[in-house]
Amino acid sequence: MAAVILSFSTLQGLRICTQKLSWSKRGVRLASGAVGRIEKVLIANRGEIACRVMRTAKKMGVRSVAVYSDADRHSMHVAMADEAYHIGPPPSQQSYLCMEKVLQVAKQSGSHAVHPGYGFLSENTEFAEACKQEGIIFIGPPSSAIRDMGIKSTSKHIMSAAGVPIIGGYHGEDQSNERLQAEAAQIGYPVMIKAVRGGGGKGMRIALTEADFLEQLESARREARKSFNDDVMLVEKFVEDPRHVEVQVFGDMHGNAVYLFERDCSVQRRHQKIIEEAPGPDISPEVRRKLGEAAVRAAKAVDYVGAGTVEFIMDAQHNFYFMEMNTRLQVEHPVSEMITGTDLVEWQLRVAAGERLPLLQDDIILKGHSFEARIYAEDPNNDFLPGAGPLLHLSTPPADQHTRIETGVREGDEVSAHYDPMIAKLVVWGEDRSAALKKLRYCLQQYNIVGLNTNIDFLLSLSGHPQFEAGNVSTSFIPQHYADLFPAARAPSGETVCQAALALVLQERRDTQQFTQVSSDPFSPFGSSSGWRSNIHFNRNISLQLGDKKADVVVVYNKDGSYTMRIGEEAYHVTGQVETEGGASFLHCSVNGVKSRPKLVILDDTVHLFSKEGSAQVSVPVPKYLAGVSGSGAQGGAVAPMTGTIEKVLVKAGDKVAVGDPLVVMIAMKMEHTIRAPKAGVIKRVFFSEGSQANRHAPLVELEEEEGEGQEQEEGSSSQ
Template sequence: MAAILLKVPTLQGLKIFQQKLVWTKGSVRLASAGQGRIEKVLIANRGEIACRVMRTAKKMGVRSVAVYSEADRHSMHVAMADEAYHIGPAASQQSYLSMEKVLEVAKASGSHAVHPGYGFLSENTEFAEACKQEGIIFIGPPSSAIRDMGIKSTSKYIMSAAGVPIIEGYHGEDQSDEKLQAEAVRIGYPVMIKAVRGGGGKGMRIARSGADFLEQLESARREARKSFNDDVMLVEKFVEDPRHVEVQVFGDQHGNVVYLFERDCSVQRRHQKIIEEAPGPGISPEVRRRLGEAAVKAAQAVNYVGAGTVEFIMDAQHNFYFMEMNTRLQVEHPVSEMITGTDLVEWQLRVAAGERLPLLQDDIELMGHSFEARIYAEDPDNDFMPGAGPLLHLSTPQADDCTRIETGVREGDEVSAHYDPMIAKLVVWGEDRSAALKKLRFCLRQYNIVGLSTNIDFLLSLSGHPEFEAGNVTTSFIPQHYADLFPAPRAPSRATLCQAALGLILRERAHTRDFAHASGDPFSPFASSSGRRLNILYSRKMTLQLGDKKVELVVTYKPDGTFSMEVEGQLFHVKGEVETEGGATFLHCSVDGVKSRPKLVILDNTVHLFSMEGSAQVSLPVPKHLVGVSGSGAQGGTLAPMTGTIEKVLVKAGDKVEAGDPLMMMIAMKMEHTIRAPKAGVIKKVFFKEGSQANRHAALVEFEQEEDSEE
């Protein structure tokens, strides 16, 4: 038998899929070292990463086992799995973070291995050790590597000894406020305060001066305790306007370590990535090689096995410094797969079973460019406030060789307040950066969601910014270009209002037809809504709601089935019909001869129009007698901006506060949020205690009513 390297071109003839194969007795089978046996794998995670691992497992003929909390009982990853086990309530500490429950399921299901995904138990040393003690393969690095790289202070010492460039900082044991503040002064402001454990932007704050150091330190500690149950901090020099560049590495149990090039993850909000790309824009082949070799050194220093990511801070001169190593598969791993033609989850399963890496360094080729955009349930216009709620409508671009939709939700599912608000990852590939970016924007316009706020329009604004198109990206990109990325909202055009009115009229006609057929007399004139009149044209007024503004349209029905619509003194000739294609509804219409075909979604008397030019939302006003009273009598108080847990209550009845004073700390979507006083006043009542759950728009505090001043 002779091993051969098969290179299969995709439909575009530009990408290469590489895999070692063995030719035997006229058939092809995957090479195997046979040191381990993985026929059933438990995925100790949820959402899109669980679904991602299951897809590869099914492709390889490996059975998958899911675990799920009460909140995920009907989720997509449960439906995809061959077996699924309930492990507790919605709170992750009592379900996905419970090592004992996960291991019980692994043993009960006869799973040979556990894939931890990312987050939760993926970088937990104790869990990796527990799997080993139970004779279950942990699909990840040795627990020693997780421990050494998981503690940032330890990792810096190891990297320095291995010759990997590091950034100046304090990683000592003295954690007193005085010591940390003194080190910040020695290093020089601004400084980054970081939790020594964890990642994902949790437990990280920037102190720009001594005046805000202690406040930022306490905030970072609180978030670190909540996320990692460890509030030990390090302080290091903050590089102004840096790039966040990371390298995908992979090692096997035979001493082989390779890098699969770099990813640029600079564009972030709240220290969390939004758009990632591979390779990094503007990085020369020489810097790329040095980055890769430094990352391999880092992996070799801890005898790394499996998929890992070495993260670097890069300055404007392309000098780079070790930041941390994530000892797991990263959220953004698909962009590395797209430019190398690999399946890193398949590599994980094979390496965990004892096989050698399918490719060595010289075999790995960089092909084209890839972007990943993270689609979140959040409101970018409200400081990216995370959201939760139902996905009433969800349609996506068509997946193909150059487009991947990595998701764990379907239409009708709910984005839970208990977990990360990411809905999906949109991953695209192109021959070069320009082609990939064009593909990304095209696909973002086809990603249409109704039911909750998302960052899709923001992603379109960001990816279309001239500086982003030029590849001039840093971690300060959003604040630097804030005015461009958050322009004043524009009201829908008058032509768009005509489209919305047409959509509502055509829906009326469809309802009328249904009523007529159900009535038993489909030809009755009383069942008609065509607007037909004898010797006169029928006109009607329609009122549409645009935020706080109402707009009146005068619609005239014409005998030929078309309409004239008068909007704010301007007359339009409108015609069209509704078409259904692939489960989606489109409005095929013409407004003053300009033809268009936006996607049409009408829910709860709100018209949603999606087109290549963007999205628009137009509603019918709700009659006053149908408007419910929101809140719980806390007029003049403060409402919860999202569903979450009250972490800390900072005020009590009778307290005097000034505008901007902190009232409460909320934890939602794994993030800490400070609720501040909207005005000066006296607290009359506090509605929630620490540890209790508050729903979105629930009244948190009530202020004393201001007495009218005497004249």
């Protein structure tokens, strides 16, 4: 079913009404419909952020124009828009990043303004300038602010002059390997290598020692060239175990600038945020004020207009240092909206049309606490490797006055390999941090997806960790608590296996009842599911696949309608039935007297059970004679973990490699992945050249084990 987006709570809505009255008292013109001359806005983006902008545009009576690639022809943002225009093939360089095509659509559609969302062209100085030259309003800051804040070395100098605390490092023009390595040695390891035009974790690497500096430098450069067409780097001291705290700022064309408090975005993987909250835990009012005032100084230093975020690194003593400024709307902006009762997209449209800020600093009141969890198509147990595929089943928690679901997909849609693997953002609000966290966990338990791997169970584990509950967060949280967050895989319990077997038996009963209703032979043994069917006689065997293990279940049909199930030496008394509520199926069951009510989805003889403890997947194994066989390349080398482009081939036929040596660098899902040798041996064959496209599971490199080498390692790949 399509996910629902709820803008604000009833309480927040009342606060917005109150705020609008205060705007009128200050003499600011209020428009019930279009703002200024923005009557039609083109959203130069896709997915959830495009849908997010359209929602506010519709609320304000502003018509929305969508652009889409071939991959997004049937997407949610296209369906939501008042108009939609095709702009090219799936690769973003030929569609969403092609400013000429976007501007052409803006002129063709008669759009008064362009909202760039985040990513793509949102922080592109040339695009902002091109919009201005065409007489189209760019909903963002002046191009000069984008330029100054987009180049990290420049921004550091500006911030230092404005009295904003900065962290030391090398931001010079000499980009030779020797100079950068020498500066790193002088700074002292570990160091952070960052693209000067970077953002979103792209073009960023940590060098722990001098030995791995050059490899990390080259990797960061490659990713920076791909993402920003600029591989200039800076090197700075890496603050170990810091907190990532950022401040939402907003400026107008009349010299006003305000902060809407801070967000803590410390919990990350691959230098990308995974869960955010506002306000930051355990931050005193004094530190909060200093953070906000420093962020406003940063904004005023570049005459900032519109929504922006000033990001800081914070140490254990709550000292903070400027990291960078994102000159756009952030992915996690909803948590700031939830604690201030504002609509920042509405602010963007009004300010872009020349209006003053809707609220001044003293009018902005912090209330409650909010969390945002990013739900991704990825495998946390495989180094968070992103994936793509269809959303065969998608059900979400109901949107209510304290819950928002920001998404750009519906059940049946496909998560494309061409773009970011984020499925949705789950945003909740509570009176305090404890209440908001409880709400977050409750909603995560109700977010059920079948068809591809997701990080939902990981988010449940993370949000339930005692240290996270206590607010003890840092950017090292996941590696520090790895053992707790990634416990050794355990086979499903006997109770879960019984639930799965019961679900299959009940489905069979439903199917046979339907057969009886349409069959001309009501006495056919195939129309019975009572256990008396031919060759069954009261009991039967069901083989189930539990991950890489199998379980044989003996099901005994009792005359009272219950079942006795035997798994090895254990016996279970089982009763239950499937009930449908609100379009979803639930298995009301009892196993040895313990009642439960997991949500149930059965697809292709695979049972998916969703409960408060997480999810379980149990399937009927495929007979060996029907199972496919892997190609020799997959058995004797490295395979592509997903569809992507071969960026760099690091080996050739005849090379000797050790376990873990880099073989190939792939670009997929907007990320760089280094595919490493699963075993030691000699390269027999390389299947792809640089620049070519490789499909998921395609053999990349074939390896031959040298005689006398050690045991073959399990196949796999890792990403940097």
